[in-house]
Amino acid sequence: MxxxxxxFLGIQSPNPFWLASAPPTDKEYNVRRAxxxxxxxxxxxxxxxxxxxxxxxxxxxxxxxxGADRRLLGLNNIELITDRPLETNLEEITRVKKDYPxxxxxxxxxxxxxxxxxxxxxxxxxxxxxxxxxxxxxxxxGMAERGMGSAVGQVPEYIEMVTRWCKENYDKPVIVKxxxxxxxxxxxxxxxxAGGADAVSLINTIxxxxxxxxxxxxxxxxxxxxxxxxxxxxPAVKPIAMNMVAEISRCPQTNGLPISAIGGITTWRDAAEFxxxxxxxxxxxxxxxxxxxxxxxxxxxGLSQWMDEKGYTSTDEFIGMATPNVTDWQYLNLNAISKxxxxxxxxxxxxxxxxxxxxxxxxxxxxxxxxxxxxxDDECVACNLCVNVCPVDNCITxxxxxxxxxxxxxxxxxxxxxxxxxTHPNNPSAQAAE
Amino acid sequence: xxxxxxxPGIQAGRLSSDEIAGNFDxxxxxxxxxxxxxxxxxxxxxxxxxxxxxxxxxIDIPLFIRQIATGTPEAAARTIFDQNILGGMCxxxxxxxxxxxxxxxxxxAEGKPVEIGRLQRFATDTLMTSGVHPFERAxxxxxxxxxxxxxxxxxxxxxxxxxxxxxxxxxxxxxxxxGLNEFGIAAYKSTNxxxxxxxxxLLKIGGIRIETGKALGDALTLDGxxxxxxxxxxxxxxxxxNALRVDGEDKDGVRDAVDFIADLRQADDLGALPxxxxxxxxxxxxxxxxxxxxxxxxxxxxxxxxxxxxxxAMGASRFEQDLASSKGVKLMFNVQPIAVHGNGAAAxxxxxxxxxxxxxxxxxxxxxxxxxxxxxxxxxxxxxxxxDTVALDGRKIAVSGVGRTSVDGVWAxxxxxxxxxxxxxxxxxxxxxxxxxxxxxxxx
Numbered sequence: 084m085x086x087x088x089x090x091f092l093g094i095q096s097p098n099p100f101w102l103a104s105a106p107p108t109d110k111e112y113n114v115r116r117a118x119x120x121x122x123x124x125x126x127x128x129x130x131x132x133x134x135x136x137x138x139x140x141x142x143x144x145x146x147x148x149x150g151a152d153r154r155l156l157g158l159n160n161i162e163l164i165t166d167r168p169l170e171t172n173l174e175e176i177t178r179v180k181k182d183y184p185x186x187x188x189x190x191x192x193x194x195x196x197x198x199x200x201x202x203x204x205x206x207x208x209x210x211x212x213x214x215x216x217x218x219x220x221x222x223x224x225g226m227a228e229r230g231m232g233s234a235v236g237q238v239p240e241y242i243e244m245v246t247r248w249c250k251e252n253y254d255k256p257v258i259v260k261x262x263x264x265x266x267x268x269x270x271x272x273x274x275x276x277a278g279g280a281d282a283v284s285l286i287n288t289i290x291x292x293x294x295x296x297x298x299x300x301x302x303x304x305x306x307x308x309x310x311x312x313x314x315x316x317x318p319a320v321k322p323i324a325m326n327m328v329a330e331i332s333r334c335p336q337t338n339g340l341p342i343s344a345i346g347g348i349t350t351w352r353d354a355a356e357f358x359x360x361x362x363x364x365x366x367x368x369x370x371x372x373x374x375x376x377x378x379x380x381x382x383x384x385g386l387s388q389w390m391d392e393k394g395y396t397s398t399d400e401f402i403g404m405a406t407p408n409v410t411d412w413q414y415l416n417l418n419a420i421s422k423x424x425x426x427x428x429x430x431x432x433x434x435x436x437x438x439x440x441x442x443x444x445x446x447x448x449x450x451x452x453x454x455x456x457x458x459x460d461d462e463c464v465a466c467n468l469c470v471n472v473c474p475v476d477n478c479i480t481x482x483x484x485x486x487x488x489x490x491x492x493x494x495x496x497x498x499x500x501x502x503x504x505x506t507h508p509n510n511p512s513a514q515a516a517e
Numbered sequence: 518x519x520x521x522x523x524x525p526g527i528q529a530g531r532l533s534s535d536e537i538a539g540n541f542d543x544x545x546x547x548x549x550x551x552x553x554x555x556x557x558x559x560x561x562x563x564x565x566x567x568x569x570x571x572x573x574x575x576i577d578i579p580l581f582i583r584q585i586a587t588g589t590p591e592a593a594a595r596t597i598f599d600q601n602i603l604g605g606m607c608x609x610x611x612x613x614x615x616x617x618x619x620x621x622x623x624x625x626a627e628g629k630p631v632e633i634g635r636l637q638r639f640a641t642d643t644l645m646t647s648g649v650h651p652f653e654r655a656x657x658x659x660x661x662x663x664x665x666x667x668x669x670x671x672x673x674x675x676x677x678x679x680x681x682x683x684x685x686x687x688x689x690x691x692x693x694x695x696g697l698n699e700f701g702i703a704a705y706k707s708t709n710x711x712x713x714x715x716x717x718x719l720l721k722i723g724g725i726r727i728e729t730g731k732a733l734g735d736a737l738t739l740d741g742x743x744x745x746x747x748x749x750x751x752x753x754x755x756x757x758x759n760a761l762r763v764d765g766e767d768k769d770g771v772r773d774a775v776d777f778i779a780d781l782r783q784a785d786d787l788g789a790l791p792x793x794x795x796x797x798x799x800x801x802x803x804x805x806x807x808x809x810x811x812x813x814x815x816x817x818x819x820x821x822x823x824x825x826x827x828x829x830a831m832g833a834s835r836f837e838q839d840l841a842s843s844k845g846v847k848l849m850f851n852v853q854p855i856a857v858h859g860n861g862a863a864a865x866x867x868x869x870x871x872x873x874x875x876x877x878x879x880x881x882x883x884x885x886x887x888x889x890x891x892x893x894x895x896x897x898x899x900x901x902x903x904x905d906t907v908a909l910d911g912r913k914i915a916v917s918g919v920g921r922t923s924v925d926g927v928w929a930x931x932x933x934x935x936x937x938x939x940x941x942x943x944x945x946x947x948x949x950x951x952x953x954x955x956x957x958x959x960x961x
Contacts, residue, residue, distance in 0.1 A: 151558040153551075431622040434564030454567070474561050475626065 085390035087383060089123065089398055091363045092256040092281045092341055094214045096123035096187040099354065099398055100382050103345050103366035104128050104191035104217060104260070107376075109165055111175035114188075118179075120376035121383060124187025126284075126366060129164035129219045130172050132194040132204060137163045137226075143304035146293035146313060155373045157319035159291045161304065161311055163225045164193050169207070176211040189258065193219040193231050196241060198248045205253040215256035218245060220271070221287020223264050223314050233287070236262035239274035246278025258343060261285040261327075263320075268327040272337045282341035283331065284366060286324040288314025317369035321347030325360055329409045332361030338406075349378075351385025358398060359405035413504040420490050420497050421465035421481040423447070423458045429478040430456060436469035436479060444468050460491045522794065522818040526862075526890050527770060529791045531816025537787045540814035544705045544840075545609070545635055553639040557586035560631045561622060568617035568633060573938065574601040574946040578617060582636055594644035595651045597637055600949070602676045603669055605645055605715050606698050607942045608638035609706045612803075614836040616942070645714075650721035655682035660959045663688065663746040665737075667727055668696020669941045670931025671752035672719055673948030674955075679724035681956045686746070687725060690732030693783075696754060697932075698941065700779040703807040704787075705814070732902065739904040743926055748955045751907070751914065751922070751929040752948060755898035755939075761799060765857030766894075774798060774808035774895035781811055793891025796820045797866050799854050800895030802832035808893045809846045820846045821887060825853040825871050825878060853880065854892075863892050900933055910935035920951030928955055 087098040101124035102108050102117055109128040117125055131137060139162055148157040165172055180188045190213045194200040208216055219226075220236030227234040235241045242259060249257045259275035261268060263286040275283050290312050292302045302310030324346020331337045344362030348354050349370040357365050370378055395401050425436070425448075432454040440448040447462035448469060458469075470479045484490060486499040504510050520530050532540070548556065560582040568578045576597050584593035597604035613619075613634040621630035644651065660683045664671045667689035675685040693699055698712040720727075731737050733753065742749045758773040760766060770793065784790050792815040798805045801824035813820045822841065824831055827850050831838060838848060852868040859865065866889040869880040900913055908915045908923035913935040920928040930947030937943040 152555045431626040432563075432567070433561045433622040434566075435561060438564035450564075454565075 085387045085395060086397060087123075087386060087390075089364050091187070091343065092215060092258070094124070094187045094189075094256065095185070096364070097121075097185060098123035098379075098383055098386075099358065099364035100379050101125060101187060101189075101343070101364060101366045102371060103368040104189075104219065105368040105372075106160075106162060107368060107371050109167070111179055114175075114179050115182075117371075117376050118183045118186050121379045122186070122376065123364075124189065124214075126189040126191050126217050127172065127176055127213070129191040129193045129222070130169055130204070130208075131164050132200050133169050136166045136168055139163055139166050140306045142306040146303045147317075148293050148319065155369070156317060157291075157293065157315055158317040158369050158372070159288065159293045159313035159315045161224050161306075161313040164191075164219070164222070169204075173207055173211055176208075176213055180212045180214075187215075188213045189215045189217050191217045191219050191260070193222065193226060196230055196235055196245060201245065201248045202252050205249065209253060209255070213255075215258060215281070216249065216253060217258040217260050217284055218249060219260050219287070220245075221260045221262035221285075223262060223288055223290045224312060233262040233264050236260075236271055236287070237265055239270045242271050242274040243278035246275055246280045250279035256281040258282045258284050260287055260345075262287045263323060263327060263346075264290050267330075269330055269334045269337065272331040272334070272340065276337055276340050280340070282343055282363070283337075284343035284345055285331070286320065286327055286346045288316045289320055289323065291315030316347065317373075318347045318349050321349075321353060325357060328357055328362055329360045329406065332403060332406045333409050351382045351389065354382060355386060355389060355401070356405075358402050360409070361403040361406045363402055364398075415503060416501050417504065417507060418498050418500055418502045420484040422460050422463045422484060423465060423467075423469050423479055424482045425456055425458055425469075425479050426477070427455065429475050431475055431478075432456070433474060435472045435474065439468050439472045462492060464492065520816075522816050525794055527791045527793045530788045531792065532788070534786075534788050537815065541705050541708070541787060541811075543708045544703075545638070547642055548635055548639045550639075553585055553590070553636060556632050556636055557582045559623060560586070563622055567620035567622065568631075571616045571620045573616070573940065573943045574604075574607070574949070576600045576604065576637070578633055581640055582631065582633070585636055585640055590640045590643040591647070591649070591651075593636075593640035597641055598644075598651060601942065601945050602673050602719055602949070603698070603715065603941065603945045604637055605641040605718075606669070606707065606712065607945065608634050608641055609711065610698075610702050611940070611942050612834045612836070615834045645718050650718060652676075652680050652722055654680055654723055657684075658682040658956075658959065660684070660747040661686065661745075662748045662750060662955060662959075663742040664750045664752060665733060665742070666690070666696065666752035666754055666931070666933075667694030667716070667729075668752055668754050668931055668944065669698060670934075670944035670948035670951075671696070671750065672716065673945040674750045674752065674928075674930065674952045675725045675948075676719050676722055677949050677952035678956060679722045681952070683724070683747075683956060683959070685725045687727045688731040688733075688737060688742075689727055689729045690753075690756075692729050694727050694729065696752075700782055701775065701804070701807075702782075702941075703778070703811055704782055705811075707782075733904060734902070739906060739924070739927065747926075747959050749927045750920070750948070750951055750955065751903070751927065751933060752931040752944070753900075753902060753933045755900055755932045757899035757901035758894065759897045759899060761854050761857075761894055761896065763854050763856050765859065765863070768857050768859050768863045769861060770859070770863035770890050771857055771892040771894070774800065774804050774893040775898065777808055777893055778804065778811065781815075787815065790815060792817050793889070794818045795888040796891045796893065797887055797889040798822045798893040798895055799866075800824065800893075800897070801826065801830070802895060802897070803837060804898075805893075805895035806833040806837045806841050806846075808895055810841050810844050812891075812893075813841075813844045813846050817891075819888070821849055822846060823849045823852045823854065823866075823868055823887075825851065826873065827851060852885070853878070855880070855884065857889070857892055858886070863889055865889055866892055898932070903933065918950075919954035920947055921954065 089099040104126040222232030226232035259280040344357035345366040581593040581596040618630035624630035695712045796812040798809040856867040914929040928951040931944035
């Protein structure tokens with residue numbers, strides 16, 4: 084069985100599965116249960132400055148969108164940082180770390196954007212024995228209105244400044260948690276790196292309204308008769324998070340900056356995908372909130388089995404392996420020609436491919452009287468929509484045409500030669516191929 | 518005090534009232550809303566869906582299932598009723614396993630179709646229990662149409678005609694309308710007086726008057742109806758019952774299965790209904806299965822269905838056969854009755870084994886005797902009482918595609934008309950289509 088031990092910023096944990104800073108890590112009780120269940124580490128729910136803690140709403144904090152059978156696909160929340168006294172949290176962190184020295188404990192922090200505030204809290208955190216800190220520059224609701232959270236994360240200069248304060252006043256690793264509520268995640272990532280961050284973690288939650296109550300005419304969750312935007316997370320946000328991780332991972336200026344990936348990680352496969360894109364470990368929240376802490380057992384067994392099957396003995400061996408294959412559109416090989424192929428034995432004749440192609444795409448699927456569906460290569464542009472709407476696994480596949488064959492759609496012979504948009508004759512800015 | 522299954526002869530009260538109530542409970546219990554949502558989500562919303570093609574009444578099944586999935590079962594019901602005003606009953610009695618669900622692509626893929634029948638019931642029940650009738654009548658046309666027979670075809674025809682603005686008078690031979698929905702089919706498929714409630718709900722459209730106790734005959738002639746109305750729709754069903762034509766058929770204890778089922782459907786207290794200890798049902802269709810299963814549910818000790826051909830030729834679907842088997846009914850194939858024995862009352866039935874070559878059935882000479890204090894005949898029904906002037910096609914009224922008979926101004930549909938599958942859903946479709954044609958003819 085593959086060894087899942089992970090070294091992230093020098094912090095050892097028995098597996099790469101950490102719990103993200105969120106309600107599951109708000110208290111000693113929960114964190115002990117998480118460690119007993121097998122989680123490799125936790126990022127303790129965000130602590131605020133000394134003084135009266137924040138207050139939360141006393142109505143619903145979560146909204147959700149569902150798939151079939153009420154499968155939770157997306158969750159949003161309007162909860163703030165911890166609403167328990169700083170001292171209580173620090174005492175609990177100290178106790179838990181002492182009892183679980185082999186697990187990672189990172190303390191998430193959010194204090195006002197003043198150096199004094201950071202200087203005040205950092206020594207207190209240092210005393211707990213926690214392994215590092217994570218700067219919460221992501222929280223998109225409530226705290227942002229007070230100039231913290233994503234209000235910092237949306238201004239690269241602030242990120243750099245606060246990160247630098249922390250590096251100057253704290254000796255252990257500093258992770259900067261990024262908000263996705265920006266246009267280009269590379270800018271805040273570069274700012275974090277410039278400030279000396281040891282790593283970035285992303286994504287924090289996405290500004291969202293999950294549903295509207297059509298009787299009350301207000302967004303859900305409703306507090307009284309009003310609602311507000313909350314932070315969106317869960318399986319639905321994973322594609323957005325993966326792109327942002329990949330963008331940082333492949334950007335020359337931030338390539339190599341360690342990444343702790345967050346965003347809809349629900350299974351071992353999700354974790355493996357994020358790690359293949361460059362994440363050194365992953366943080367989980369919604370999946371644990373949906374199913375309980377026990378899911379980490381599946382994550383551990385699944386990742387181990389897959390690593391064994393692939394012959395990986397350490398997570399380091401596959402971290403970032405997919406990053407070089409993430410490229411810009413302009414570098415995609417325009418000479419790679421595929422065609423959809425329908426496996427008639429697997430086809431159940433639902434006709435969804437036909438409806439999709441005929442109504443909304445290229446009229447490249449023919450339907451016979453007896454409901455046999457076949458691809459018309461003369462029209463097929465290999466868009467993959469039929470594959471995606473087909474309810475049967477592997478019934479429709481994309482087959483790459485071998486060089487030498489003629490693409491009946493264009494009449495051109497398929498060539499082995501690589502050619503992309505930068506050299507394409509239709510591109511007014513085309514450069515001659517070198 | 519229950520008499521018990523082994524009480525001799527034909528006896529009432531074989532089981533306790535609790536046992537009977539349990540036995541006659543809904544065969545397919547209604548979905549709870551979440552169950553319906555999960556079941557609806559399994560539908561793939563197929564293009565040119567096979568289930569619609571298979572539905573004799575052309576209900577847009579993917580659309581109504583999507584309407585359930587999106588939280589509007591009332592709209593789903595409307596989609597169903599647009600095509601089939603008796604969609605509530607059809608959801609209960611349709612042999613979906615040989616119609617829509619048989620061709621569901623999920624059946625192809627997993628051997629487990631989308632449960633279309635139960636979803637249809639969920640939608641129609643939701644709307645009907647709210648008391649809403651979703652249709653309104655068009656402006657009055659001033660035309661009146663006579664419908665003979667208040668079964669599925671007649672009711673469907675009447676509703677559509679009324680909706681289009683015509684006035685309708687339904688003449689029904691029995692004291693109660695509903696036809697086979699009310700007097701036929703197994704009780705566990707139509708619980709809580711559903712057939713009666715459905716008729717009441719259907720009549721909310723207005724413009725339909727039902728005159729019960731009026732059958733075609735001396736007082737009610739086709740000529741008379743034609744004189745009094747602008748058109749006539751015949752939906753008189755098949756009220757004759759085929760005889761066994763064997764010795765001893767006249768003995769006590771030998772009766773028509775349809776009469777037994779009608780008695781059962783109209784009984785206020787099923788425990789008071791007499792049934793044999795040893796029951797043999799002759800036939801292989803739905804009526805045979807319904808009679809056999811209900812005998813068993815009333816407490817008969819031994820119930821056998823004796824069918825003259827093999828299992829595959831049976832009119833009852835495999836689902837119905839398995840249902841019977843699961844209730845303890847024995848299915849015998851390739852046997853035909855040759856005599857009922859007994860001193861005044863039936864005591865035994867003698868069956869002869871058959872063999873079929875080139876579709877011709879013949880007895881092998883080998884016989885077997887079964888103890889039988891009650892024998893139900895369920896070997897088919899025949900047209901009775903059709904007007905002489907109307908041409909027949911074989912043993913049923915000849916009709917065109919939209920139900921026109923040989924007599925101008927007279928349409929026919931349902932079991933009495935040639936063609937079709939003798940299913941409730943087919944009858945509803947035929948009534949609907951005839952109504953459209955009648956209305957078009959009268960409006961021309």
